[in-house]
Amino acid sequence: MTVAVVAFAILFVLMLTSTPISVSAVLATIGGIFTSGNLNISVLAQKIFESTNSFTLIAVPLFMLAGRFMALGGITRDLLNFSSVLVGFLRGGLAYVNVVASMFFAGITGSAAADTASIGAILIPTMIDRGYEKDFSVAVTATSSTIGVMIPPSIGMILYGVAANVSIGDLFMGGAIPGVLVGLALMAVCAHYARKRNYPREERLPVKEALKVLLKGVPAMMTVVIIIGGIMAGLFTATEAAVVAVIYIFLLGVFYYKELKISHIPGILLEVSLTVGMVVLMVGGTSALGWLFARLGVPGKLTAAMLSISDNRYVIMGLILLLLLFIGTWLDNAAAITLFTPILYPIAMSIGMDPVHFGVVMIVGLAIGMFTPPVGVCLFIACGIAKVTITETLRAFVPFFLAMVAILVLITYVPQIVLWLPSLMA
Numbered sequence: 093m094t095v096a097v098v099a100f101a102i103l104f105v106l107m108l109t110s111t112p113i114s115v116s117a118v119l120a121t122i123g124g125i126f127t128s129g130n131l132n133i134s135v136l137a138q139k140i141f142e143s144t145n146s147f148t149l150i151a152v153p154l155f156m157l158a159g160r161f162m163a164l165g166g167i168t169r170d171l172l173n174f175s176s177v178l179v180g181f182l183r184g185g186l187a188y189v190n191v192v193a194s195m196f197f198a199g200i201t202g203s204a205a206a207d208t209a210s211i212g213a214i215l216i217p218t219m220i221d222r223g224y225e226k227d228f229s230v231a232v233t234a235t236s237s238t239i240g241v242m243i244p245p246s247i248g249m250i251l252y253g254v255a256a257n258v259s260i261g262d263l264f265m266g267g268a269i270p271g272v273l274v275g276l277a278l279m280a281v282c283a284h285y286a287r288k289r290n291y292p293r294e295e296r297l298p299v300k301e302a303l304k305v306l307l308k309g310v311p312a313m314m315t316v317v318i319i320i321g322g323i324m325a326g327l328f329t330a331t332e333a334a335v336v337a338v339i340y341i342f343l344l345g346v347f348y349y350k351e352l353k354i355s356h357i358p359g360i361l362l363e364v365s366l367t368v369g370m371v372v373l374m375v376g377g378t379s380a381l382g383w384l385f386a387r388l389g390v391p392g393k394l395t396a397a398m399l400s401i402s403d404n405r406y407v408i409m410g411l412i413l414l415l416l417l418f419i420g421t422w423l424d425n426a427a428a429i430t431l432f433t434p435i436l437y438p439i440a441m442s443i444g445m446d447p448v449h450f451g452v453v454m455i456v457g458l459a460i461g462m463f464t465p466p467v468g469v470c471l472f473i474a475c476g477i478a479k480v481t482i483t484e485t486l487r488a489f490v491p492f493f494l495a496m497v498a499i500l501v502l503i504t505y506v507p508q509i510v511l512w513l514p515s516l517m518a
Contacts, residue, residue, distance in 0.1 A: 096388045099124030099381065113427045114370070117377030124384045131387075136380055143379030143430070144372050147331060148254050152247050153368040154334030158315075159201035160360045161341040163210045166349030167312045171196045172214060174309030177302045179279075180294035184286025186219045187232050188279055189294075194236035195275045198243035199316035200337065204425070204462050207237035208473040216477045222292055226478045227488035228285055231463075234474040235492040236278050238459040241425065242271035244320055245330060245337075248425055248455045251375065255382075255433040258447045260330040261323050265513040266452045268320075270503045274456070277495040284491065311344055324517055371426055378431035391438040398439060405443040409504055412436060413457055417497070420461015424469070428458050448514055449507045456500050463489065 102123040106116035118136070125131045162168050172193050179188035190211065197207045212233040219229040241248040244264030253260040285291065297305065318340060319333045328336065345352025385391070398408050415436070419428050433454070440450040463471045465482055471489075475482055503509045 095124050095128045096385060096390050098127045099384060103381065107422075112370075112373075113424055114373035114377040117374075117381040117427070117431065121377070121380045121384050124381075124388075128388075139380040139383045140376035143254075144376045146254050148250060148260060148329075149372075149375070151245070151250050151260075151331040151334040152371060153364055154331070154338050155201050155245055155247060156203060156206070156364050156367060157360070158334065158337045158341050159203055159206035159210070160364055161338065161345050161352060162197075162200060163206075164345065164352050164356055164360070166351040167200075167315070167341060167344060168197070168210045168214070170309040170312045170349075172211070173305050174313065176294060177297060177305050181296040182283075182286075183293050184224075184282055184289075184291035185294040186215060186222060186224065187228070187282040187286060187291065190215050190219070190232050191236040191239075191275050191278050191282065194239050195243060195271065196313065196316060198240040198271060199245075199320060200341070201240065201245075203247055204237045204240040204459065205469050205473060207240040208234060208470045209477075211237070212474050212477045216474065220478065224291060225289070225488070226480050227485040228289075230471075230474040230478045230480060230485045231488040231492055232278065232282060233477075234463040234468070234470040235489070235496065236275070237470045237474075238462045238496075239271050239275055241455055241459050241462075242267045242274060242452075244268060244323065245333065246455065248429055248458070249451065250330060251426055251429045252433055252451045252454060255379070255430055256437050256447060256451065258451055261517075262448045262514040263451050264320070264323055264330065265517055266448045266510045267455060268513055269509055270452055270456055270499065273499050273502070273509070274496055277499050278492060281491045281495050311348055315340060315344075374424065374427050375430050378427050382431050382434040386434045391435045394435060395439045395442050399442075406505065408439070408443045409445070412439065413453070413500060413504060416454060416457030417460060420458040421464045422467050423461075424467060425458050425462055428461075429454065446507060446511060449510045452510045453500070453504050456496075456503065460493065460496050460500065464493070 099120045103116050103120035106119060107113065121136055122133065125133055125136065172189060175189045175192040175196065179185060179192050182188055193211050194207050197211060216229045216233055220226055244267055246264065246267055249263040249267060250260055253263050315337060319337050322328050322336065323330060323333050398411055402408065419432060437450065462468055465471065471482060475485060
């Protein structure tokens, strides 16, 4: 156990000094290997290679590429217009548009950060101009963006599926209903704020004009149908769906919207490559550290420790939820999934949780951390767009946080919510 303590201490200290998680994990693994005295350092390179040498992981850069094509190709704007026709006429309409657009966006890119940047860049300034407070505009944007890792496709689910050897298709189907429930819960909070602060309604379009907007948005919405429908119908895998999405969105941007230019491609590829490089290094480093912890028996010892507190599965599930919420506040989503799946997965299996159910619970629990300090990436992006400090917005986040935690508890203790669609498809 001394080796595990040394490795974790190195990881913790390096993270406190703002060392990148990929570097921190690798150095922590090296420290653990040398402390053990009976492991060869060459194993580190082998484990990093094994964790990243995956066909399934190819879907990650492809979905990122699809998100960048969307942002420059005009699809994001049409999704916002489509959403506005559906819910914009309600009091506080732009807040509802924010949530609904995030749900549509989630069905294409699977990235919360991309959602925050693309939708937030348009809606946050617009909401502020229409009289919405900055703290509320930031809160609704950052929290609704996390739906991007719940509704399929989801980059987080791909990483969990690879780490736990679980069907990506089942995970995608399992996350659909929880993602929708989170969206509805956030809209309920928006309704409360809209009445309390008397937020404006957006102008209701005449029927003929509304139909034009909806029809114009159909090609963009077909992206969601192609990705999710293709996976559900068994036409292609998650990775193949990502390829189809990239090709379809590229063709839409170039030939339908005529806003995506060939000259944009080198810059987009460079930007995506840099991001993917960070993700792959993170996956490799944290996977190696996770392997070290597994070899040292950390999952078994942690399971025994939890069972010593209580042998009631519902109590253990509650402890897992608290741990996920804590992990999400200080560790990046991708790093948390690859590092803690090997540790928490055996615990979940020991109390009879289904692998798909646990995966979705883990994704939703960690997603909440994406808008909570100190490492909430969606929070930082949204605050940057609104030009406000994090402390100025925290109070507005509380109702949204509580709503998402309520859904997390619901899907944890009612597994049928997660497992119904996968069982139906089976």
